[in-house]
Amino acid sequence: MSAAPSTHKKKEDDVPSLPPDFPFIPIGHPDTMMSKESVRRAVEEFQVQPTDIMVATFSKTGTTLVTWLCHLLRLIAKEGIDYDFPAHFEAIETLYQVVPWPLLSWDIGYDPNVDGSQYTPRVFKSHLRMASIYRGCKYIVTIRDPAKTVLSFYNFLLAKQVPLVLELKDVSQFLLETPFVQGRPGRASIWDYYQEYHALRDCPSVLVLVYEDVVQNMPANIRRIATFMGLSIHNNTAIVDKVASMSTKQYMAQYVTLFDEPYERAKQLGRAGDLSQLAPGPKVATQTHTQQLNDTAKTVLQEKWNQSMEPLGYKTYDEFAAYFVQQNQQRWDT
Numbered sequence: 001m002s003a004a005p006s007t008h009k010k011k012e013d014d015v016p017s018l019p020p021d022f023p024f025i026p027i028g029h030p031d032t033m034m035s036k037e038s039v040r041r042a043v044e045e046f047q048v049q050p051t052d053i054m055v056a057t058f059s060k061t062g063t064t065l066v067t068w069l070c071h072l073l074r075l076i077a078k079e080g081i082d083y084d085f086p087a088h089f090e091a092i093e094t095l096y097q098v099v100p101w102p103l104l105s106w107d108i109g110y111d112p113n114v115d116g117s118q119y120t121p122r123v124f125k126s127h128l129r130m131a132s133i134y135r136g137c138k139y140i141v142t143i144r145d146p147a148k149t150v151l152s153f154y155n156f157l158l159a160k161q162v163p164l165v166l167e168l169k170d171v172s173q174f175l176l177e178t179p180f181v182q183g184r185p186g187r188a189s190i191w192d193y194y195q196e197y198h199a200l201r202d203c204p205s206v207l208v209l210v211y212e213d214v215v216q217n218m219p220a221n222i223r224r225i226a227t228f229m230g231l232s233i234h235n236n237t238a239i240v241d242k243v244a245s246m247s248t249k250q251y252m253a254q255y256v257t258l259f260d261e262p263y264e265r266a267k268q269l270g271r272a273g274d275l276s277q278l279a280p281g282p283k284v285a286t287q288t289h290t291q292q293l294n295d296t297a298k299t300v301l302q303e304k305w306n307q308s309m310e311p312l313g314y315k316t317y318d319e320f321a322a323y324f325v326q327q328n329q330q331r332w333d334t
Contacts, residue, residue, distance in 0.1 A: 017205040025131040033277035038106040052137035060152040061144035062211035107272040130196040144211035160281035172297035191308035224332040
């Protein structure tokens with residue numbers, strides 16, 4: 001899990017879609033699943049456009065759902081509500097063909113400058129923190145209860161049979177002894193991400209979605225996403241209902257392999273870093289995770305929150321989420 005240096009530098013001609021005084025942290029090697037060459041190509045050769053939508057999230061906070069919503073919305077905007085969606089889903093091997101993940105693209109044989117460009121706007125996936133993200137486009141970020149995020153992350157990697165996780169005895173050890181949530185030098189923690197979302201709360205190029213609210217109030221959030229993407233379907237109830245019906249866990253589970261990294265393709269190419277992290281694993285959880293964090297793990301989560309988020313005015317995650325739910329209602333629903 002060691003960090004590696006990168007030649008990534010802030011370009012002088014970057015479009016200031018983020019505030020000019022917002023910190024810039026060059027990308028190191030953010031995830032060992034990716035090769036150094038794939039990261040290099042992403043930071044040196046990938047170019048964003050002002051209309052691009054970058055779904056930039058902390059892992060397991062709703063990335064798959066939001067990228068799916070974005071793709072469905074632009075697909076319907078282009079093809080119409082009666083489009084043969086099953087045929088479209090069957091024609092692609094993975095969602096990464098139409099929603100590239102730039103940092104991983106070379107490892108799995110895709111070009112983020114080309115793949116997915118037949119749709120407008122282009123949509124990309126990223127797990128980079130906002131201080132390291134590609135400048136010059138628009139960003140959808142997500143927040144989720146940290147405890148639920150830990151459980152989801154652990155079960156996801158467990159299903160993939162990632163060796164490091166298989167060696168752990170439970171989810172509490174996963175939180176306490178690995179950098180996946182707490183971070184390490186070169187890899188930001190979940191609280192680093194949330195602090196940056198707070199700093200960007202009024203930035204017009206950033207839409208902060210609350211995962212729990214997206215799930216509970218899908219139609220309203222579909223409208224917000226569509227408006228943010230520049231798609232003129234905000235008041236089209238038929239489209240909103242169609243997208244909502246296709247974004248339930250039950251519907252998405254029919255196409256669960258679409259959301260996997262293309263493991264066999266990556267294996268054949270032989271470029272990836274830690275291939276085990278690309279193994280198939282369900283990104284659409286249809287069953288509730290039953291594990292519980294122990295008291296030590298709960299205390300660590302609370303202490304981290306108190307240190308990082310309470311000074312910003314949020315005593316609890318619920319307060320943090322409520323702020324953005326209210327902001328989105330005022331910003332997009334009026």
